Amino acid sequence: MSAASSTNASAVLNAPAVPTASTPATAPSLSSMASAASSATAAASAASANGTVASAPAGPGGGADEAAASAALTDANSTDLVKRGEYLARVGDCIACHTADKSRPFAGGVPIGTPFGTLYTPNITPDPDTGIGRWTDADFLRAMQEGVGKAGQHLYPAFPYPEYTRVAERDLLAIRAYLNTVTPIRYTPPRNNLNFPFNQRWLMWFWKLFNFRQGRFVPDPKQSPQWNRGAYLVEGLAHCEECHTPRNLMQGLRSSDRFGGEKQAGWHAFNVTADKAGGIGNWSDDDIEHYLATGVAAGRANAAGPMADVVADSTQYLSPDDLRAIRIYLRSLPPVSGGQMHARDQWGRPADDVKRLRGARVTGVDGAQLFLANCASCHNWTGQGVGGTAPLAYPSLIHNSTVGSPDAGNLVMVILHGVNRQTKDADVLMPAFGGELNDDQIAALANYVTQRFGNPKATVTAGDIARLRKRAQ
Incomplete structure (x- = not known):
């Protein structure tokens, strides 16, 4: 792959903006968002398309015009950052795990059953006392990329930081900017109920030693920009492996059978590799994208249980380009048969x-x-x-x-x-x-x-x- 292609792949992963569900796949530049501003503001916005801000030319208004241009650009940039963060929070399906009561979005309290006891998700609203309102950006990044809380405690891996560590800092900070805008809710979730010795957080150091590899996603120069975008989403924010990959004795992900299917809370998150019997290898491209967008692959599958929630809260809001990228990446996964010889969607006959x-x-x-x-x-x-x-x-x-x-x-x-x-x-x-x-x-x-x-x-x-x-x- 040429150096130009490698640069293109990197650009796909680090695009200045991610589209919302209602916007086109290529997000508007800052200049288009500030089109109502003065010509000096428009010039500054256009110059900032690559992440740099040019000084607006001096006009008749002198410093006043420059100040107005700068303020308009800052507002446009802030609005764009929050919108991008909202979209990325949808990709990560943050609301599903952090909302026990729909009248208190992001206030936490969702019970997560594990073989070692029950964990309750934290409040991530900007409430200063019970949420993350006092967290700095550095605190937030440390939790997402290192699995370490504000007080320095190891976080339990029910929080998918083994995947979030791959997410670019700028995307995580966009999510942080969005969370800062949600309604602060004063609510303290129940305490975790874990059996000894698993209630000792320091033991997570040993778990991380065997099951956690910190580091950001690196594009594969041998693959297309679309593949790299799909890999970045699936392996990162969307954390698909957390449900679809089997676990080892320590409840870490078993990398030898990636995406080969696993049971969660009584539900089987099915094999999503390219195997034609055990996985989705016999699904069409449209089947995969339509299933993620609507929860239905006609004549094959209908989302229920946790996957229905994923579709409702997350994947239905993804842009067509991101759905396509995810499909391209899933198509490339090595087949895992799981011993199945007959496709799950090829059984049955009418009854009488x-x-x-x-x-x-x-x-x-x-x-x-x-x-x-x-x-x-x-x-x-x-x-x-x-x-x-x-x-x-x-x-x-x-x-x-x-x-x-x-x-x-x-x-x-x-x-x-x-x-x-x-x-x-x-x-x-x-x-x-x-x-x-x-x-x-x-x-x-x-x-x-x-x-x-x-x-x-x-x-x-x-x-x-x-x-x-x-x-x-």
Whole structure:
């Protein structure tokens, strides 16, 4: 790759501005944002396009004109920085982990279950007493890039600083500028509830020794600017590995199976490598980008659980260029099969059990009867769904990644907790049946669905349902 290409890749990662969802992929320069200012201001803004500010030429107003130009430029720059920070906070999905109560955004308090106990996320509003209002920029950068808090304490890696360390300082400071503008909320989240010795923060020093490598993202000169942009997002702010990469005994990421899938809070974050059976290698480019933007890949997958939240809070707001960059990067990931030989979205056939049950006397717990009574009105008694590929369609259970998985856990979680996914295209709601059906009934229903429409080897017991019910959401 030529030196010019390498420079281009670096420029993609360090662009002066990141577009918001409503702006074009190439963000406006400071001069366009200050177009209403004087000609001296416009000249200064244009000169600052590469991060430097030229002195405005002296005009009839002398120093007064220069002062006005400087003030207008400062305002434009500040506005642009906050907008860019808001966009980047969306990329990082900060609101998901730091908002337990939607009436108190960014005030923290979200419980995060780990094998060692429960962590509660901190308040990151600018409240000076319970939030980060007294933090300096250096404090913020240290937390994000080194995993060290304001008081010098090691942070637990439920906070994804192993990925955030790769993010450029200018992008982190943009996020900081945005967080400074959110409403300060006086709220102290609950204390962490960790078992001994994991409640001893100093032990995180040893964890970091084996599982944390500090350092910023370095573009690969052999790859395209789009690939590098996608890698920067996926490996950095978007922290996709935190859910989609298996973990080792120390709960660090297992680099040998990157993006090969992992379980989180009872949900399976599926394999997103290029493997055609275990991953998304048989998805089209449009499938991947549309799924990230809407939560739907027609005929393949519908986002639920934590991934539905990621789409609703984060990826639907990404620019088309960034979605494309992420797709390009994901396409390049080495395939991880996970032992799967049959693609999750290639199972199933229409059912005709309604004929068998019509007029028949059913005794005991019958999965087909439960399906017809609770699911058929939306998913059709054949399992083929209603509405085709329309935004508000009820999805088919045939050729459905959740139903075709070798592990029926996600299907059970959907039955227990339902689906609530709000995007610009549609508000998707599936009711939760956890309070309506008992463990035996949900097991029978899930097994019927997998055997009729999905992977027949994916079976569950009432005991499995009871364990999944207990997982904190």
